[in-house]
Ligand SMILES: Cc1cc2nc3c(=O)[nH]c(=O)nc-3n(C[C@H](O)[C@H](O)[C@H](O)COP(=O)(O)OP(=O)(O)OC[C@H]3O[C@@H](n4cnc5c(N)ncnc54)[C@H](O)[C@@H]3O)c2cc1C
């Protein structure tokens with residue numbers, strides 16, 4: 001894959017950036033997410049998590065099943081503050 | 091993994107990695123950091139990234155002021171972008187108690203050299219942000235030199251700089267037991283073997299208490315769950331952190347553009363629970379919508395939780411341990427360990443390296459609680 005291929009579209013993170021981070025010792029989706037933001041965009045990793053896991057598996061020689069996906073944090077779908085806050089009771 | 095070291099640091103959060111860096115900088119390079127998961131996986135990677143110098147006790151204020159001095163040039167020193175931004179902190183007063191307390195705080199803070207102002211509600215709108223709903227706000231204190239930074243990048247930067255100086259950082263390696271022999275620390279046990287060492291630092295955040303217990307030490311630190319959330323990225327509209335102790339809220343816009351914020355639920359039970367709650371999501375979004383009505387259409391993308399390691403006076407436990415020579419504590423940060431990490435870590439490194447710490451850290455020793463005579467910092471969110 002070419003270095004400038006965008007893997008995480010929400011956060012504009014490229015294949016090259018991910019590979020360099022893996023080579024620097026960040027070998028889990030959780031670590032990559034914290035440093036590169038890949039998986040933290042509005043789609044919350046729906047589009048990119050599997051791709052990232054596959055790159056980790058490839059570069060570390062692990063089985064893709066062993067590479068855990070990042071923890072999915074609520075709310076599962078981005079939701080407006082005005083809706084979450086509901087009616088004001090006071 | 092090494093089987094011996096000059097110093098073993100337990101915990102790869104901002105504090106543990108910073109202590110490692112400052113030790114290595116002083117020439118103590120045979121240092122191992124043990125992190126049971128990955129860097130910044132504890133409170134550090136879950137925190138708000140706020141850097142505030144406006145406190146109500148002298149030690150917290152001084153540690154924060156001295157830390158900001160370091161923060162200002164830290165990107166150059168560590169040769170990394172950590173998203174440091176001096177956007178200021180606006181602290182809102184809603185009650186008579188707030189107003190009286192803030193007057194005292196400002197006196198103390200100015201006495202220590204901090205440039206802090208008081209603002210009327212009108213001045214908040216013209217000088218800080220036109221978007222704030224000032225309903226019920228009596229006044230505010232404002233320090234333009236308060237700041238924020240990215241906690242992951244900061245921890246990574248300290249770790250990388252420490253590694254360049256020879257420090258070894260062992261990820262996925264928990265410390266199972268601190269080994270004590272004849273009143274002295276002798277090393278640390280891990281599932282990958284033992285590391286013998288004359289110095290051990292307990293920088294395990296919320297987990298410092300069970301860890302200290304393995305050395306027969308009881309720390310007056312209690313873990314509490316604290317929740318936080320983040321929005322989608324927005325165009326830059328807000329530089330400062332906005333907080334209130336009585337209304338219970340803090341929030342800011344990150345360099346990336348997202349609004350990040352939370353509050354400390356006074357009814358949160360103590361313990362190691364790090365799950366997130368719907369109750370928090372609802373209360374926090376109500377607070378955000380109330381304080382900044384323009385945020386109503388903004389989407390929340392994520393919420394999570396982390397642990398505060400709280401001491402009875404909301405000041406950290408720092409330094410030597412009575413009864414166990416060579417064991418140093420750096421914990422009990424009570425929700426503000428990120429901002430003061432640079433100075434705290436430097437002071438601790440000085441103490442471990444046998445130098446006289448630049449600031450008196452004896453007053454932050456755990457033994458201060460024995461007499462029951464201590465002053466609690468009131469400026470906690
Ligand atoms: C929601 C929230 C918001 C916050 N907001 C702010 C803020 O805006 N500004 C601020 O200054 N502070 C804030 N804080 C507080 C701040 O996050 C902490 O005080 C600070 O990060 C403490 O850093 P630490 O390195 O001591 O602890 P941690 O980051 O918790 O690091 C401890 C590390 O030790 C590891 N560990 C634990 N046990 C073991 C073991 N037995 N062996 C090996 N490793 C172990 C953990 O995995 C962890 O990585 C906030 C905290 C929370 C939870």
Ligand code: FES
Pocket residue numbers: 007008009010011038039040041042043044045046047048049
């Ligand atoms: S594509 Fe990576 S978070 Fe959406």
